[in-house]
Each structure stands twice: as C-alpha cells, then as structure tokens.
Amino acid sequence: MLLVNLFGLALIGLIIWWFWLYRPEQVDADSTAITVRVEHGVYQPAHIHLPPDQSSVLSFERVDESPCAEMVLFPELEISESLPVNRVKTIRIPPLKSGEYEFHCQMQMYRGKLIVSD
Amino acid sequence: MNPEINSPNASSPVKARTDPIHELIIEGAGCASCVGKIEKALKQVRGVENADMNFAQRTVTVTGNADTAGLIAAVEGAGYNARQLGGGANDDELEQKEKADWAYYKRLMREMAIALSLGIPLMIYSLVVGEMTVATTVERLVWLVVGLLTLGVMVFSGKHFYIGAWKSLKNHSANMDTLIALGTGAAWLYSMVVIMAPSLLPEMARHVYFEATAMIIGLINLGLALELKARGRTSAAIKRLVGLQAKTARVVRDGHELDIAIEQVLKDDVVRVRPGEKLPVDGEVLEGHSAIDESMLTGEPMPVEKARGDEVAAGTLNKNGTLLFRATRVGKDTALAQIINMVKRAQNSKPPIGRLADVISAYFVPAIMIIAVLSALAWLNFGPAPAVAFAVVSATTVLIIACPCALGLATPMSVMVGVGKAAEAGVLIRNGEALQTASKITAMVLDKTGTITQGSPKVTDIIVLEQEADAPEESAILRWAASLEAGSEHPLALAIVDSAKSRGLSLDKVTGFNAIAGHGIEGRVGKRALLFGNDKLMAQRDIDIQPHIGTIQALAAEAKTPMYLAVNQKLLAIIAVSDPLKPDSVTAINRLKQAGVRVVMLTGDNQATARAVAARAGISEFVAEVLPQDKANKVIELQQQGEIVGMTGDGINDAPALAQSNVGFAIGTGTDVAIESADITLMRGSLHGLADAIEVSKATLRNVKQNLLGAFIYNAAGVPIAAGVLYPLFGLLLSPVIAGAAMALSSVTVVTNANRLRFFKPQVSNYQSEEV
Numbered sequence: 001m002l003l004v005n006l007f008g009l010a011l012i013g014l015i016i017w018w019f020w021l022y023r024p025e026q027v028d029a030d031s032t033a034i035t036v037r038v039e040h041g042v043y044q045p046a047h048i049h050l051p052p053d054q055s056s057v058l059s060f061e062r063v064d065e066s067p068c069a070e071m072v073l074f075p076e077l078e079i080s081e082s083l084p085v086n087r088v089k090t091i092r093i094p095p096l097k098s099g100e101y102e103f104h105c106q107m108q109m110y111r112g113k114l115i116v117s118d
Numbered sequence: 119m120n121p122e123i124n125s126p127n128a129s130s131p132v133k134a135r136t137d138p139i140h141e142l143i144i145e146g147a148g149c150a151s152c153v154g155k156i157e158k159a160l161k162q163v164r165g166v167e168n169a170d171m172n173f174a175q176r177t178v179t180v181t182g183n184a185d186t187a188g189l190i191a192a193v194e195g196a197g198y199n200a201r202q203l204g205g206g207a208n209d210d211e212l213e214q215k216e217k218a219d220w221a222y223y224k225r226l227m228r229e230m231a232i233a234l235s236l237g238i239p240l241m242i243y244s245l246v247v248g249e250m251t252v253a254t255t256v257e258r259l260v261w262l263v264v265g266l267l268t269l270g271v272m273v274f275s276g277k278h279f280y281i282g283a284w285k286s287l288k289n290h291s292a293n294m295d296t297l298i299a300l301g302t303g304a305a306w307l308y309s310m311v312v313i314m315a316p317s318l319l320p321e322m323a324r325h326v327y328f329e330a331t332a333m334i335i336g337l338i339n340l341g342l343a344l345e346l347k348a349r350g351r352t353s354a355a356i357k358r359l360v361g362l363q364a365k366t367a368r369v370v371r372d373g374h375e376l377d378i379a380i381e382q383v384l385k386d387d388v389v390r391v392r393p394g395e396k397l398p399v400d401g402e403v404l405e406g407h408s409a410i411d412e413s414m415l416t417g418e419p420m421p422v423e424k425a426r427g428d429e430v431a432a433g434t435l436n437k438n439g440t441l442l443f444r445a446t447r448v449g450k451d452t453a454l455a456q457i458i459n460m461v462k463r464a465q466n467s468k469p470p471i472g473r474l475a476d477v478i479s480a481y482f483v484p485a486i487m488i489i490a491v492l493s494a495l496a497w498l499n500f501g502p503a504p505a506v507a508f509a510v511v512s513a514t515t516v517l518i519i520a521c522p523c524a525l526g527l528a529t530p531m532s533v534m535v536g537v538g539k540a541a542e543a544g545v546l547i548r549n550g551e552a553l554q555t556a557s558k559i560t561a562m563v564l565d566k567t568g569t570i571t572q573g574s575p576k577v578t579d580i581i582v583l584e585q586e587a588d589a590p591e592e593s594a595i596l597r598w599a600a601s602l603e604a605g606s607e608h609p610l611a612l613a614i615v616d617s618a619k620s621r622g623l624s625l626d627k628v629t630g631f632n633a634i635a636g637h638g639i640e641g642r643v644g645k646r647a648l649l650f651g652n653d654k655l656m657a658q659r660d661i662d663i664q665p666h667i668g669t670i671q672a673l674a675a676e677a678k679t680p681m682y683l684a685v686n687q688k689l690l691a692i693i694a695v696s697d698p699l700k701p702d703s704v705t706a707i708n709r710l711k712q713a714g715v716r717v718v719m720l721t722g723d724n725q726a727t728a729r730a731v732a733a734r735a736g737i738s739e740f741v742a743e744v745l746p747q748d749k750a751n752k753v754i755e756l757q758q759q760g761e762i763v764g765m766t767g768d769g770i771n772d773a774p775a776l777a778q779s780n781v782g783f784a785i786g787t788g789t790d791v792a793i794e795s796a797d798i799t800l801m802r803g804s805l806h807g808l809a810d811a812i813e814v815s816k817a818t819l820r821n822v823k824q825n826l827l828g829a830f831i832y833n834a835a836g837v838p839i840a841a842g843v844l845y846p847l848f849g850l851l852l853s854p855v856i857a858g859a860a861m862a863l864s865s866v867t868v869v870t871n872a873n874r875l876r877f878f879k880p881q882v883s884n885y886q887s888e889e890v
Contacts, residue, residue, distance in 0.1 A: 020481075078467065
C-alpha cells in the first residue's frame with residue numbers, strides 16, 4: 001500500500017511539474033512570419049517567441065474540424081478571428097512590448113502563448 | 119499558355135481590380151522545386167510585379183495590378199490549386215464553414231451510433247444481470263471479445279480524443295481530450311487487467327467497465343454533435359448581416375452597363391440600382407431619387423428618401439426609384455463590412471464577468487487530474503472492498519465529469535447572441551466590457567442638439583417689430599438676415615439661409631461683414647447697417663429689447679431660440695428658430711426613466727429654451743449654457759455621486775464627455791457613423807436605441823450569470839460527488855456513464871440557454887411615432 005501511495009504522490013508531482021512548472025520550448029518567429037497548425041486539440045507550436053516592437057504575421061492553418069477550434073482569441077490584443085477548416089488565415093500581430101500574451105480558443109481548451117522578448 | 123486577366127464578360131472588358139497585394143494559399147505544392155514553377159507562372163500574368171512564395175506556409179504574396187481570378191488561373195495552369203486567403207466574413211467563407219460543420223456533424227453522429235450500438239446492449243445487460251464480473255474461463259473469453267470490440271469503438275469512434283490527448287500531453291497542456299482519454303482509457307485498461315490477469319485483483323474487484331467506455335465515447339460524441347448544431351444558431355446575426363451583401367453590381371463604364379461581381383466594383387465607379395435591388399457598395403447619389411429601406415442597417419423602420427448628393431449604403435434596399443450613384447467605399451471599407459467586422463470582434467470579446475471562469479479554466483484540467491489521483495488513493499486507503507474497483511470508478515468518473523467546457527463556453531456564447539441581438543436593433547456594441555457596463559447604467563446624460571432634437575433647426579417665427587417704408591414684408595427681413603448669415607456654418611445660420619432659399623429669395627451683397635464670436639454678425643446691405651444676433655449682441659450695442667420681453671419669453675417657453683435683427687441701430691425684427699424634438703424622443707426617454715435610469719439633459723441653449731425643451735421631452739433635470747468641457751465636468755459630478763454614467767452625443771464635440779463617461783453612446787446617422795469611436799453606436803438616430811441597448815445588455819448579463827452558475831455548480835458539485843464524498847453518508851457513488859452523459863449535456867445546456875436570448879425582444883421594438 002505504501003508503494004501505491006508513493007506512486008500516487010509521485011504522479012501528482014509529475015502532473016504539477018509537467019503542466020505547470022515545465023517551460024516548454026519556444027519557436028522563434030525569425031522571419032516575423034510563422035505557421036501555427038491547429039490540430040488534435042492543440043496549437044503547434046504553442047509557444048512562440050517574437051521580437052519586441054516589431055509587427056509579425058501568424059498564419060493559422062486549421063485542420064481540426066472540432067467547433068472548439070473555430071475561433072482564436074488574443075484577449076489582450078483585442079484580436080479574435082475565425083479559422084476556416086483546411087485554409088490558412090493570416091493574423092497580423094501589432095508591435096508588442098516585452099511580455100507574455102496568451103491566445104486560446106473560445107473554450108480555452110486550445111492554448112498558446114506569444115513570448116515577446118529580445 | 120500564359121493566362122491573361124480576363125473580364126467575366128469577354129465582349130465587354132472590365133477593368134481589373136487594382137489591389138496592390140494578393141495573398142493566395144497554394145494546394146498541391148509538395149516539394150521546394152514547385153516554388154519556382156509557381157512564382158514563374160504568376161510573374162507571367164499581366165500586371166504582376168512580383169510573386170513570393172512561402173513554402174512552409176504554402177502561401178504566395180503577389181504584388182501588382184492583377185485580378186485574383188487571373189492569378190488563380192495561372193497557378194492552376196502550372197498544375198496546382200490556389201485559393202484567395204480568407205479575409206472577412208463573406209458568403210463563401212460561411213458556406214465553407216457550414217459544409218465543414220455538416221461533414222463533422224455527420225461524422226460525430228456516425229461515431230456516436232457505433233459506440234452506442236455496443237454500449238447500450240452492454241448497459242442493458244449490466245442492468246439486467248446486475249454485475250459484470252469475470253469468474254470463469256468462458257466468461258473471460260466472452261469478455262475478451264467484448265473488450266476487443268470496445269477497443270474497436272475506441273479506435274473508430276474515440277480516436278480523436280486519444281490523438282488529441284497525446285498531442286496535448288506532448289505540448290505540456292491538458293484539454294478536454296486529456297480527461298476523456300484518461301477516463302475511458304483507465305476504465306478499459308482496468309477491465310482488460312481483470313480479464314487477462316484476474317489473480318492480481320481480489321475476487322470482489324473483478325468487474326469490467328466496457329459499457330462505461332463505449333457509452334462515454336458515444337455520449338460525448340453526441341454532445342459535441344448537438345453543441346455544433348446549437349452553436350450554428352448563435353451566429354445567426356452575422357449570417358443575416360453577411361446575407362445583406364449583394365452578389366453583383368451594375369456599373370456604367372465607358373458608356374456601357376455591365377453586371378459584375380461586387381468584388382470587382384472600384385471606388386468612383388458609377389453604379390446603377392433599380393427598384394427592388396440591394397445596393398452593392400456605399401456611394402453618393404448622382405442621379406434619380408428613391409426611397410431606401412435602411413432598416414437592416416439602422417433598425418429604422420421607415421424608408422429614407424434619397425436624392426442627388428445623399429449618401430447611400432451597401433446592403434440597404436432600393437424601394438421604388440432608379441438611382442445612379444458614385445461608389446465611395448467598396449469591399450471591406452463599406453459601412454456594412456465594417457459593421458460585420460465590428461460585430462464579429464465584439465462577439466468574441468468577453469465581459470469582465472467571464473474572467474474568473476477564464477482563470478479557472480486555465481488551471482482546471484491538471485487540477486482535476488490531481489483530484490482524480492487523490493480520490494483513487496483515498497478509496498484504496500480507506501474505502502470498503504472492493505477498494506480497487508471503487509478507486510477506478512471514482513477516478514474515472516472525476517475525470518469524465520470535470521471537463522470545464524461548459525465553463526469556457528458560458529460567457530462567449532451569451533455574448534455572441536447578445537451582441538448579435540443588439541446589432542439587429544441597430545445597436546453596435548464595441549466589446550464585452552461595454553456590454554456589461556451598459557447593464558449597470560444608473561444615469562444617462564443626453565446632449566440636446568441632434569440627440570433629443572433633430573439637430574436641424576428651422577425658422578418658426580418672423581416677427582416684424584417696426585416697419586420701415588421700404589421693408590414692409592417678412593421676406594425682406596429674412597433676406598437680409600440670410601444675406602448676413604450666408605457665410606456661416608452655424609446650425610442656426612443654416613436654418614435662416616435654408617428658410618430664405620425655400621422661399622425663393624435671392625440674397626443681397628453684404629459689405630463690411632464682421633462675425634462677432636458667440637454673439638452674431640454685422641454688415642451693410644446697401645445703405646443699411648445690419649446687426650443680427652442674440653440678446654448679448656443687442657446689449658453690447660445698446661439696443662433695448664426689453665419692450666418686447668413678453669414676446670421673447672413666450673417664444674422661449676415654446677422652446678424657440680429668439681434672434682434679433684437691428685437696422686441702423688433700431689430693433690426691427692425677431693426671428694425665432696426651433697430645433698424640433700425627434701418624433702420618438704419622449705417615448706424613448708420614458709422607457710429610460712421606467713428602467714430606473716436618471717436622465718440629464720445638457721445644452722448650450724439659454725435657461726428658458728433649455729427648460730422648455732426639457733419639459734417637452736419629459737426631462738426634469740437639465741443643465742443649460744454648457745460648453746463642451748463643462749459636459750465632461752457634469753459627467754464627473756454624476757460619477758462622484760456614485761452614478762454609473764452613460765453619455766450620449768454625436769461623437770465629435772461631445773468627445774471629452776463621451777470619454778469620461780462609463781459608457782459612451784454615439785448617435786450615428788446611418789452611414790456617417792464613426793463606428794470605432796464609441797463604446798456603443800446607435801445606427802439610427804432614435805433614443806430608443808439607448809433603451810434597447812440597456813435592455814439587451816441586462817438580458818445578456820442575466821444569461822451569462824445563469825450559464826456561469828450552471829457551469830460552476832455542475833463542476834463544483836459534480837466533482838466531489840464523483841470522488842465519493844456522499845458515499846460514507848448515503849452510499850452514493852456516481853456511475854461513469856452518468857458522468858459522461860452529464861458532461862456531454864453540460865455544454866449543450868449552456869449553448870441552448872444562450873440561444874434563448876435569440877427570442878429576447880426589447881420592450882418597445884416597434885414603437886409608434888408621436889407628434890410633438
């Protein structure tokens with residue numbers, strides 16, 4: 001029983017680390033244009049690094065038919081766009097100050113982040 | 119063969135659309151070498167300056183004066199497919215979305231049918247037999263077959279959950295798929311352990327839960343399908359707005375009339391619209407006159423007469439005459455396109471009330487996974503026999519019931535319907551925050567001119583006080599006053615000049631013209647030294663108006679503004695000007711008062727006129743002789759009294775007060791509206807829009823609260839019950855199947871409740887005009 005309990009506690013620790021503490025890899029928008037694929041309940045890439053004070057273009061390519069994937073919202077930037085299935089939708093991101101800006105679907109099940117830093 | 123830019127009508131060449139940049143999405147380009155081929159093909163199209171393809175994105179950017187159809191033909195000629203990158207909402211995009219939704223709906227229903235065709239018989243069997251235990255070898259073999267069939271269901275009907283969960287896990291995020299995959303996966307794996315290695319488990323715990331796995335997958339697919347249907351209805355307002363756009367336009371080019379697609383109409387094209395046709399673009403009337411039904415855009419029920427010089431808007435309906443107009447705004451610049459975009463944006467912004475739900479949603483899924491583990495541990499340590507079975511059931515049920523989809527949908531779904539509902543009434547709400555604040559307004563400040571009144575003053579009385587030998591008639595008085603005022607842009611001056619014009623009077627030449635700011639005008643006509651202005655001007659020039667004070671007061675009491683004409687230092691006449699109330703201002707103000715809103719009128723008029731206008735409008739609180747900056751101070755004063763203040767004005771000279779208020783309402787007049795400037799824009803001039811906006815926002819907020827409450831209760835109560843808190847007291851433990859059904863129905867319930875808003879009607883939707 002002790003082993004089971006220890007396993008359970010370790011599992012909880014793993015969940016906390018995996019979802020909340022781990023810093024996922026970022027994808028650089030080196031050419032200030034990047035494609036985000038919307039598929040299987042996630043944005044790929046979900047963590048995008050952008051240079052500050054520079055506008056950029058994100059191209060969302062939605063292949064996920066689920067209606068949850070239909071909208072992408074950037075709440076702090078007051079951007080919301082519908083993403084047609086099997087089409088690319090370009091979204092222009094204005095120049096941003098350093099910081100983190102979330103984007104997500106209406107239900108917040110699909111989540112991503114723009115990380116703006118030098 | 120190089121594709122040429124062809125017009126849709128080969129015999130009547132049509133100018134190519136001159137967008138400098140085109141963005142196309144390319145299909146079928148599988149290798150990097152395709153890039154050169156596609157770019158080369160595009161560069162050979164007449165008008166193309168450059169073509170750059172991004173292979174990673176499969177997009178190509180083309181610069182130059184070429185039409186999109188020609189570019190697509192060029193790409194197709196090179197052996198690939200191309201489509202224009204999606205822009206705003208248009209028919210094509212909506213059609214494509216509907217097709218995709220329908221295909222997805224059919225797929226979900228098919229998957230649901232497969233899953234339930236296994237789950238329901240298993241469920242009935244478990245209810246009839248009571249226990250789904252594995253005791254004998256035969257039972258093990260039979261259940262193995264069932265287990266494999268369930269695996270088939272998981273692959274066929276639930277594959278998307280498992281792939282989604284895996285992708286999500288890899289990305290260090292957790293979503294709905296994670297919970298479903300973990301829940302159903304745990305139930306199936308446990309059941310397979312029971313079959314394959316029963317000795318690992320105590321005899322009492324040798325249950326299989328295949329029916330739960332199949333039923334959950336079936337029910338959640340059903341829930342998604344129902345939600346998809348319900349969601350389609352929430353965007354009905356956008357669909358209706360997009361449906362207002364005409365598909366073709368009849369333009370006059372080089373003396374020929376051509377029917378072309380609206381995308382090809384250029385700014386400054388001359389467009390002909392016949393009776394019964396929709397207007398394809400915004401424009402200015404060049405010839406003809408007709409009544410235009412603008413109700414779809416402004417909510418204004420009465421058709422508006424249009425003639426030369428008037429502005430017309432895309433999407434409105436030409437009733438009875440033929441109009442020839444010059445296109446002033448086309449494509450995404452038309453008022454209708456801007457409205458569609460604004461409504462879309464507002465529909466997806468959230469009011470502050472939804473923020474707590476957003477924060478909870480962000481942390482919810484991993485938190486639920488932890489609760490599931492803790493719940494399983496608690497059962498294993500303290501639960502009754504068979505503890506392992508209880509642990510599996512409770513953990514599975516917690517995972518399944520906890521999906522926060524309903525929480526995530528609670529706010530956006532209601533806002534989507536509410537903002538759309540307001541748009542139907544000609545009320546454009548800029549964002550969710552404005553929607554929420556509008557529901558709390560306790561005081562409404564109304565600018566007088568153009569808001570309560572029509573904003574176009576008219577001459578009502580010309581009172582000749584002393585006759586001169588050569589000025590016996592009213593017409594001469596009016597002619598002189600108009601001659602002086604002809605160069606002024608002041609609304610009162612325009613009223614005088616318009617009145618003179620309507621009587622066919624020709625104006626005199628004025629010499630020695632001098633405008634005295636805030637007072638009036640002086641000048642000479644022939645031998646006469648004329649002075650025209652207000653009481654302050656008369657006082658300044660020592661002209662006594664006191665002998666006529668009775669007449670002056672009587673005019674002010676009728677909400678008329680008196681102006682004085684003096685000739686050679688003698689007061690000759692009083693010209694009264696009045697700005698009539700809008701026909702429905704009184705009923706609209708009554709609606710606001712009935713809703714418990716304190717109504718305050720602000721005006722630059724003198725006390726007596728302001729009192730008279732306020733009395734006629736049914737307003738007891740007013741402030742007269744205010745300058746624009748004083749309006750903002752009045753808003754601050756009300757805010758200091760604890761009021762949530764709405765300010766209504768025309769959006770230009772009221773800007774400081776609009777900015778200071780909690781919610782700024784701009785009164786728009788159809789196409790002239792500065793859509794982006796205010797929190798809320800009333801497309802028709804009527805103040806009923808204010809009451810409509812407040813009523814719609816209250817109804818929407820009520821709906822959001824219902825949804826949030828439902829979703830919070832569902833998760834807050836559902837999770838502990840699933841974990842087994844009621845078991846020690848009542849022996850109650852939730853079945854995973856019930857949890858699956860509840861989860862599937864929770865989002866459907868939220869979306870359906872949001873849809874109820876579609877039937878909401880403002881108190882007075884079809885108000886009756888009244889004579890004032």
